[in-house]
Amino acid sequence: MDEINFAVLGTGGIGRRALDYSTQKDHLTPVAACDRHGVAVDHDGLDVDELLAATEGNIANDGGTQTVKQSGSMKGVAASAQADPTETPIDDIIDVSDAIDAVLIALPNLEHDFVPNVGERFAEAGYEGVLVDVLKRSRVIDILDAREETYEDSGITFVCGAGATPGFLTGAAALAAQSFVEIEEVEIWWGVGLKSGYEDNRGTVREDIAHLDGYDIETARNLTDEEIEEIVEEHDGRIEFNDMEHADDVLLERAGICDAEDVTVGGILDVRSDEKPTTTTVSVTGRTFDGERGTNTFQLDDVTSMEANVNGPALGYMKAGVRRNRAGEYGVFGPADLMPGF
Numbered sequence: 443m444d445e446i447n448f449a450v451l452g453t454g455g456i457g458r459r460a461l462d463y464s465t466q467k468d469h470l471t472p473v474a475a476c477d478r479h480g481v482a483v484d485h486d487g488l489d490v491d492e493l494l495a496a497t498e499g500n501i502a503n504d505g506g507t508q509t510v511k512q513s514g515s516m517k518g519v520a521a522s523a524q525a526d527p528t529e530t531p532i533d534d535i536i537d538v539s540d541a542i543d544a545v546l547i548a549l550p551n552l553e554h555d556f557v558p559n560v561g562e563r564f565a566e567a568g569y570e571g572v573l574v575d576v577l578k579r580s581r582v583i584d585i586l587d588a589r590e591e592t593y594e595d596s597g598i599t600f601v602c603g604a605g606a607t608p609g610f611l612t613g614a615a616a617l618a619a620q621s622f623v624e625i626e627e628v629e630i631w632w633g634v635g636l637k638s639g640y641e642d643n644r645g646t647v648r649e650d651i652a653h654l655d656g657y658d659i660e661t662a663r664n665l666t667d668e669e670i671e672e673i674v675e676e677h678d679g680r681i682e683f684n685d686m687e688h689a690d691d692v693l694l695e696r697a698g699i700c701d702a703e704d705v706t707v708g709g710i711l712d713v714r715s716d717e718k719p720t721t722t723t724v725s726v727t728g729r730t731f732d733g734e735r736g737t738n739t740f741q742l743d744d745v746t747s748m749e750a751n752v753n754g755p756a757l758g759y760m761k762a763g764v765r766r767n768r769a770g771e772y773g774v775f776g777p778a779d780l781m782p783g784f
Contacts, residue, residue, distance in 0.1 A: 446764050447485070448544040449474035449535050451560070453497040453519055455643045456576060456605070456752060457548035461490050463753040470757060474542060476531035480520030483534075485541050489524060496522035532560060536567045543767075544572035544760050550645040551577045552652075552663040558585040561600055562592060570597035572763040576605030576756055578649060579659070580692045580702070583776070587696070590774045599767035600774045604759035606751040607632055607707060608689040609777050611740075613755070614724045615690070616699050616778035618738035622728030625700035626735075629727075630690055632709035633720035634748045643713070646748075647674070650711055653686045679714035689776075697778035718744045722751075 446469055450457045453475055464470045472490060474483045482493055497518055520527040528534050535545070545564070551557050557575050564573060573593075586602050593600050603609055607630055615628050636643050644667075651673060652662035665673075674681070691705035710719040722742040729735055742751065755777075762780045 444768075445469050445471060446543045446761065447471050447473045447541060448546060448760065449476075449539070449542050450546045450548055451476060451532060451535060452548040452550075452645075453477045453493075454548065454550070454645050455749075456645070456756075457546070458494055458497050459749045460546055460548060460753045460756060461488070462494060463749075464757060465490050467757050469761070474535055474538060475519060476528070476535055477518045478531060479518040479527060480522065480525040481528045481531045481534040482519055482522050482525035483538055484524060485538075493519070493522045493524060496525075532563065536564060536569065539564065539567065539569045539571065542571060544574060544764055546756060546760060547573060547575040551575075551579070551582065551649065552659055554579065554581050554659065555585050557582060557602075558589055561586070561598070562589060565592050565596035565598055568596065570767075572599045572601065572760060572767050574601045574604050574756060574760045574763060576609065576752060577603055578605075578608065578688055580687050580689045583689050583692045583696070586774050593774060594772045597767075597772050599763045599772055601759050601763040601780070602774060602776055603689045603693050604756050604777055605753075606748065606755065607709075608693050609759065610751055610755040611722070611724050612690045612693050612777040613781050614740040615694060615705075615726055616697060616781040618724060618726040618740055619699050619728065620782055621730060621736070621738055622726070623731050625704065625726060625728040627725075627727050628690075628694060628700055628705045629725045630688070630705070630707045630709075630723075631720065631725075632707075632722045633718035633744075634709065634711050635716045635718050636711065636713045636748065637716040644670075647711070647713065650681070650683065653683050654681070674713055680710060680712045680719055682708070682710050684708040693776035693778050696776055697781075698783065699778055716747070 471487045519525045652659050686707045688707040691702035695702040712719040724740040727737040
């Protein structure tokens with residue numbers, strides 16, 4: 443496979459880990475990264491170690507005391523020797539996107555149309571390449587689908603919901619469904635341990651809180667850090683979610699696997715332990731061609747981290763998107779679209 447030069451929008455938890463993970467993936471070269479403070483571009487390849495040391499939220503152990511490495515106006519990417527401060531980070535990446543094969547959008551998705559609007563900005567600038575996101579909410583898929591013609595006309599292959607769930611587990615459900623001719627239900631149950639807590643995983647924790655009873659995207663976006671920490675404390679650091687609005691349902695339906703209403707997603711987030719509070723499983727129940735009713739269950743090993751299960755698939759889906767793009771296939775694709783057809 444040809445080499446892939448890619449950029450990362452956002453260097454929070456997911457963005458930083460994707461950059462780190464990419465150094466161990468063949469054919470991937472990170473050439474640009476940005477956050478709200480700065481932008482770093484090197485078409486020969488970024489010095490990932492140096493950049494990660496400068497990004498906001500990195501926790502350093504200094505004589506046994508944990509401290510945030512950067513603060514003030516030069517925090518985050520702007521503190522890197524490779525970077526320049528900017529007030530227009532996404533525009534700066536778009537300006538050099540002719541030399542970028544793929545872009546991972548690792549930005550907080552606390553407005554339903556935010557990621558689709560980012561995609562539209564790339565399309566309006568004439569970008570021809572791959573956009574990959576790790577968004578979670580079902581309603582965002584409808585917004586992306588409504589703009590599919592824009593992406594097709596531009597030459598963009600947009601792979602949406604390409605993290606763990608949706609993403610990895612959506613693909614696992616699509617594969618497990620191949621044993622059946624009719625699907626009755628899909629149940630996704632995840633467990634995530636984040637010992638580094640809210641401080642180093644702000645976007646992930648905030649988005650998850652939006653799924654709790656009494657909260658939504660609007661209220662979660664307006665919560666202060668102190669209020670979020672209070673919510674975590676109220677749950678003793680271990681928050682259970684049920685009937686989440688995760689895009690697995692819509693993505694499986696659009697791939698023809700099952701009806702969205704037949705998909706349920708839930709899980710447990712523990713921000714005080716790296717150990718998973720529960721085993722992550724995907725269960726697909728259906729009827730086989732010979733009339734038998736069965737359940738295929740896909741289970742993740744408890745030692746695989748959230749970082750591995752989000753960023754590994756995201757980069758893998760990026761590679762799949764580049765193959766599609768180079769073959770002239772443009773538009774919006776979900777993770778299940780890149781698996782065997784039902």
